[in-house]
Amino acid sequence: MEGSTISKLKVFTAWQDDKEEEWLREMSCRGLHLTLPLFPCVYTFIRGEPHDIAYRLDYIPRMPRDERGNYLQVFRDAGWEHLGEMAGWQYFRKPVQAGEPPEIYTDPESKVRKYLRLLGALAVPFMTPIIIVAVTRTHDRPHLPGFELFSIALILVYLFLTYGLVRIAWRIRQLRRL
């Protein structure tokens, strides 16, 4: 049914942005085109004609308000449609012509800078548990019933973040090898 919307739940981590881009392109090729609102892990699609559309995600966590207009204009001039922003991620799309899906980052070092921004943004939640543990002394920590469980959860989140940082650092290394 044309024009109707459908929502899908899918988890992509920060370092799987390329997989997310591929998946969104697949959806468009099947006639499902990403639409607003953009929400973590919840994707809303509008049904329509199948088109081969490339999706690209940029990561700009802190964009000064007066810069935003200029930033978007460069993309608009180059034929990219800006869908919206979600947690620092900018969603762009452009129809694919002549086989090769277009890129917003055509130079490996510039792409590296995007992933460095991502590393920088993830460094804050990464450092927080370290700081908390470093600053509080053992006998000061409360022996509340849920505390051990909370500590375990915190450690798991921490390990997950570490894994993410390693994956991103690896991607940067791969880009620099080209």
Next chain:
Amino acid sequence: MSEHTPIRKYLPLTESTYYILLALAEPRHGYAVMQKVAEISQGSVEVGPGTLYGAFATLEKEGLIEKVREADRRKTYALTAKGEAILQEQVHRLEIMARVGAAWATHRR
């Protein structure tokens, strides 16, 4: 890096940066630079919007380019004296590289 950084610290320029600086031989805004690069590189180098926006930000911060105008959310940039000097040095180096390479190629036959 600042105004007193020696030129050679910026070299070699990446292909994209080299062409972007060349495209700014005349003041241009973002998309015009992208088009000019495709033209002068004879289609061999393409600059995407993400790359271009980042390059502008870095080049402006390093003092190689400066904003001369802003209209309709488009900033027009031009080379600074420093930018020209760096570009000049890069061209000079590439000339040497090309000459040496050509000599090697003819010598092989």
